[in-house]
Each structure stands twice: as structure tokens, then as C-alpha cells.
Amino acid sequence: EVQLVQSGAEVKKPGESLKISCKGSGYSFTSYWIGWVRQMPGKGLEWMGIIYPGDSDTRYSPSFQGQVTISADKSISTAYLQWSSLKASDTAMYYCARHFIAVADNFDAFDIWGQGTMVTVSS
């Protein structure tokens, strides 16, 4: 079964660092982009960025560039999203998702999603 399993919920204080994970299984992890999506409480979906674990090529949304770091360890089929200094406004659910691209079929979408990691930042 193709799946992405994310790390558990986190409660942090402003200024702290954090790294959450997303482990892929059931498919060739290095052959597909993995993306991260933010959903603030009661709000919509925001595309943060993607990484290609095969060569660590990374693309960020300008809204998140410099605010987070996306990385991957292909040896353990895991992608990461990290913050060096959290803010209260980082409180949100974060989803990872497999970004499937098949140009011949015009297929470009997040086809497999993780269960989400809730990050709460509060003093």
C-alpha cells in the first residue's frame, strides 16, 4: 500500500526549533516529488513547497521561502519540514503529500496525502 505517515503532534514555545517528518512507503520514494501544505485553524490549504528526494531539488512558495526548510533523507524514505525559530502564527496542521507528475496525461497533483501533523506554538 502506498502511504505517507507523518510524525505526531507537537506543542512548542515561540522561538523554539522544530523538525517534523513524513515517511513514504509502498513506492519508489526517490522517484516522486513530496510537497508540504499548511492549513491554519479554520482556514484553507496553502502550498508551501516541494522536494525531489532523488536529488534534493527543492522549490518554495515565496510566502514560505526563508521561513521553513524542506529536506529529505532518501536512505530512510523520509521528508522533513523544519523551523529554526517558531512563531505563534506557525500554529497549523501541516500535511505532506506525494506530488505525482505524468506530463503525457496532464497529471500534476498531490495524489497521496499524509494524515497531517498539528503544530501548536504557544507561550
Next chain:
Amino acid sequence: DIQMTQSPSSVSASVGDRVTITCRASQGISSWLAWYQQKPGKAPKLLIYAASSLQSGVPSRFSGSGSGTDFTLTISSLQPEDFATYYCQQANSFPRTFGPGTKVDIK
């Protein structure tokens, strides 16, 4: 960035109703558009890619159409499990962007 808008922001409907949601891109995106369904407390689920192609396993009552800047998602006969929020997402250029969502709830 390409901006995505959706209308309506919410719609109240009954089981069996036909529901249509519109998505508009701020510039032409050909057919590079996906639709997702999200139920409360759950991760989004891919419904449609390439504007009109049904993802495997998705019921045929869902359909998508459009190209360029204007797109629609149609649910031909609303079922109880379809009450959810629906998002469009452009896949034409980086950064990919989502629409603000349309909530479909029970009338």
C-alpha cells in the same frame, strides 16, 4: 503567483441535488487544474486532475470541465458523504496555488 478564486464560498444543498462549483485562475493555465475534497479533521483527497480526468476510485457523479481560466466541478447527484469542502489547485506554474475553498453543507 497565479491567484485562484472559487465561487460560491459555501453552498447549502440536499441529497440528490446537482451542485456546481466554479474556479477561476488569474491567468491562463490550460488544463493544469486539480480538485480536492476535504472532510473535517481529514486530509484532502484528490478527485480530478487535468481539469476533467477522474482520479482512480472516485465516483462518476464527480466531473470537471474547463480550460484556460475558468473551470467547474460538478456533483451530479449529491450524496451524504459528499458534504465537505472542495478546493481547486493550479498546476501550471510554481508556486502551485490553491483556491480558497467551497464548503458544501446540508440544507
